[in-house]
Amino acid sequence: MAFEKTPVRAAVVGTGGIITGAHLTALRAHASRVRLVGAVDVDESRLADFLAEAGDGVSGYPGMTEMLAAEEPDLVLIGTPPSPHAEQARAALRSGAWVLCEKPLCLSLAEYDAIAAEEGPSVNGAGGDGGAGASSEPGGPDARGGPYASVVFQHRYGSGAVHARELLRSGGLGSPLVAHCQTTWHRDTEYYSVPWRGRWATEGGGPTMGHGIHQMDLLLHLLGEWSEIRAMAGRLVHDVESEDVSTALVRFENGAMATVVNSVLSPDEVSRIRIDCTDATVELTHLYGYGNDDWAYTPAPHARGLPERTSHWRTPAADVPSSHAAQLGCFLDAMEKGERPPGSGPDARRTLEFLAALYKSAFTAQPVHQGEITPQDPFYKAMHGEHPDWAPKEH
Known part of the structure; x- marks a missing residue:
């Protein structure tokens, strides 16, 4: 069932920096397709500043209930803190609105499946028949036709990532063998003075959940299904409930093996993905976003001097940086077709399951396999899994 309203009526929830910067810029980039009509924030001063920046035609509200009733938006963009x-x-899905939410979409697999249960046609507040297994893959047929909830994973949508994924999935670089996924950033004590940071109940985890999630999602997007993970985590510097560093070894269903590092302790900050295949190495090095020039392809010795083999490895002529605008364009395409958008359904759940498995492996010192974390598992309901060394002390 195609979505035929033009332009799409959009509202934002939360008017902090990520909405004012990235999302407002994305909405303006697609001004012919989407129109901002409402904004929600509990902070009157911050809301007023946002409305002044957003321009005419945008109404402000102190809460979602009032906004959903008054504006009946087609799309809700969520940029509040995670909890x-x-x-x-x-709430947005029950109202009939599609959702594009900042990462993480939620704090546990249990919450994710509760969101999925609200997807599909909403009539008088009744959601769809969602759940982890009920939704089709992104872009595929789905009789329900929306609304759907998608998470912001903007690094998937730059032209460099689209090109690399096509090469990897088609075998154009040979078979993937060894990969590295690195998010090594630096956050000081002042960063964690914000009350919701570093706490399981409000942030859901440390750099695994809040920082490295983007690179890990991109790694999964490029390489496909993972099968096994062995991990460690620690609190080495910061006085927080969650970790400030995590590492993992990962095996993929295609046989490739990867190392993963997530840190907020690293003065030399970098985000990096490297995948060694039988015919070439592809590597992305950036910090918070990339363009085509941040991708590099290195042919294996046997492939050098074979331009007919390697010429198509070059990054595409059109340079689309990774951005919220790039993802919003794909999301609006899906809305117009009535299709599940990328970054939703089983596709996005896989990334959250990967994070839950990383935490479970790190805290239990045991390997974890995909599909192992069922609703009976404590790590299904919370990333700390009620582990005595990691769960909040009030538990």
Whole structure:
């Protein structure tokens, strides 16, 4: 069922820096397709500043209930701190609005499946028949036709990543063998003075959940299904509930093996993905976003001097940087077709399951396999899994 309203009526929830910067810029980039009509924030001063920046035609509200009733938006963009994401996404879906939410979409697999249960036609507040297994893959047929909830994973949508994925999935670089995924950033004590940071109940985890999630999602997007993970985590510097560093060894279903590092302790900050294949190495090096020039292809010795083999490895002529605007364009395409958008359904759940498995392996010192974390598993309900060394002390 195609979505035929033009332009799409959009509202934002939360008017902090990520909405004012990235999302407002993305909305303006697609001004012919989407129109901002409402904004929600509990902080009156911050809301007023955003409305002044957003321009005419945008109404402000202190809460989602009032906004959804008054504006009846087609699309809700969520940019609040993590803990309310799940309920905000569910409320929007129940109203009939599609959802594009900042990472993480929610704080546990249990919350994710509760959101999925609200997807599909909403009539008088009744959601769809969602759940982890009920939704089709992105872009595929789905009789329900929306609304759907998608998470912001903007690094998937730059032209460099689109090109690399096509090469990897088609075998154009040979078979993937060895990969590295690195998010080594630096955050000081002042960063963690914000009350919701570093706490399981409000952030859901440390750099694994809040920082490295983007690179790990891109790694999975490029390489496909993972099968096994062995991990470690630690609190080496910061006085927080969650970790400030994590590492992992990962085996993929295609046989490739990867190392993963997530840190907020690294003065030399970098985000990097490297994948060694039988015919070439592809590497992305950046910090918070990339363009085509941040991707590099190195042929294996046997492939050098074979331009007919390697010429198509070059990054595409059109340079589309990774950005919220790039993802919003793909999301609007899916809305117009009535299709599940990328970064939603089983596709996005796989990334969250990967994070839950990393935490479980790190905290239990045991390997974890894909599909192992069922609703009976404590790591299904919370990333700390009620582990005595990691769960909040009030538990």
